[in-house]
Structures are given as structure tokens and as C-alpha cells.
Amino acid sequence: MTSIDLNADLGEGFGRWRLTDDEQLLSVVTSANVACGFHAGDAVTMRRVCELAAGRGVRIGAQVSYRDLAGFGRRAMDVPPAELAAEVAYQIGALEVFARAAGTRVAYVKPHGALYNRVVHDEEQAGAVVDGVVLADASLPVLGLPGSRLLEVAGKAGLPVVAEAFADRAYTEEGTLVPRGREGAVVSDPEAVVERSVGLARDGAVSTRSGATVAVRARSLCLHGDTPGAVDLARRVRARLEASGVVVEAFA
Secondary structure, X not given: OOEEEEEEEEOOOEOOEOOOOHHXXXXXXXXXXXXXXXXXXXXXXXXXXXXXXXXXXXXXXXXXXXXXXXXXXXXXXXXXHHHHHHHHHXXXXXXXXXXHHOOOOEEEEEEOHHHHHHHHHOHHHHHHHHHHHHHHOOOOOEEEOOOOHHHHHHHHOOOOEEEEEEOOEOEOOOOOEOOOXXXXXXXXXXXXXXXXXXXXXXXOEEEOOOOOEEEOOOOEEEEOOOOOOHHHHHHHHHHHHHHOOOEEXXXX
């Protein structure tokens, strides 16, 4: 029986400003990527989201990033490996405090934004992320793009790896994401996102911008929480998946 984990980026606010509808999205997803204060999020937000997630039985993941609040973690940065490793461990540790206080634990790690894209190809930065995860907890799974350097390096280090797909992002023929700065990088048509979700979960494939089909074998599907109508779209995706015979559950 086909199954898929649904994850979303949550806690992406700061102070009085909120970007994601955390409470509503937590009624749909099975895994929550919680911002750890470097690209978004703060102590109060992290604590609140951890409490909400724990109350709904949603697993908590640390969404680690470059230190870039002003750029929402989406600006390219060059961070020395030792510094990046320490900052990754720091973010995981900060979130772990609030997860434990809510009666649960940080269950996985996922890079965000520019760091996520960088570690697809950059082995040095991927190694730094893995070093940071190992420093924090060498048993934590790592989410990333199939075929990425991150998952390769994490696997060699003995960390569990989880391949991830995106229904609302355009793919290249190589199976990588089209950079956000390029036209058509984000799929905005809700029905197209829903159909792509089913194709990714059931068939392990997705259409590229050129119309070709590329294999994307993933155990988790990301639903972006910062897009207009994110909650309604997430509900539609989950409903269509379940109607198509796909079991929606957290990855093992």
C-alpha cells in the first residue's frame, strides 16, 4: 500500500508578525518543519508550535538555515563549515528544549531555503550540515532532495535519510528544483498542485516545465505554508491523496 508523509514549514513568524497558519496546517500535515530562529521564528513561536504539534500528534522537525532573518534564509551565503556545523547544532538544540517541554522530541532535520538548495550540489556545505546534526543527535533522520549531496553524505555518516518532493515547485529534467528566481519556478494553479501531489505519491514521477516526466521517488511531500490559500490547498491535497488510495502518515 502506498503511503506518504506530508510536511510543512511552520513557525515562520517573528514577534507579533506571523506568516503561517500553524494551527490549521497542523490539522492536515503529519510532520512540522519548525523554524529555529535563523531565517524565521523566535523562542515564543517555537514553544507555541511545539505545543500545538505535540497536542495533535504531529512529529516535529528542526528546519535549520543560514543566519539570515532579513532575507528569510533565501539569500546565498558562504559560511565556513565549522561555523555552519555549530549553527546547525545550535538550532536543533534550541528547538529540542521546547519539544521536550511539550512532551515530545525533535524527530528529524530539514534545511531551509538557500541552504537546502546549496547542499543539493555542494558537498562541503552538505558535510557541515551533517556534522551539525551528528553533534546534536546522531540518530536524527535528514530530509532532502533525492540524489542530493546532503542525503549522500548523511547516509555515509550513518544518519537515516528521507527523500522529499515538492508538488508546488517546478522541476528540471535532472530532478532538481527550478531556482525560485526563475519564471515558473512555483506552481500556482491549485488543481495542478493537487494532481502533482498524487503523481508524486502514487507514481513517483512529476512533469517538468518542458513537459517531460522525471522520476522523483520520495517518502515525504512538502506543502509550503507561506503561500496564499495554503491551508485550503493542503486540505485538498490530503483529501485527493486519500481518495486515490494513498495512506497519509508520518515516515517511519
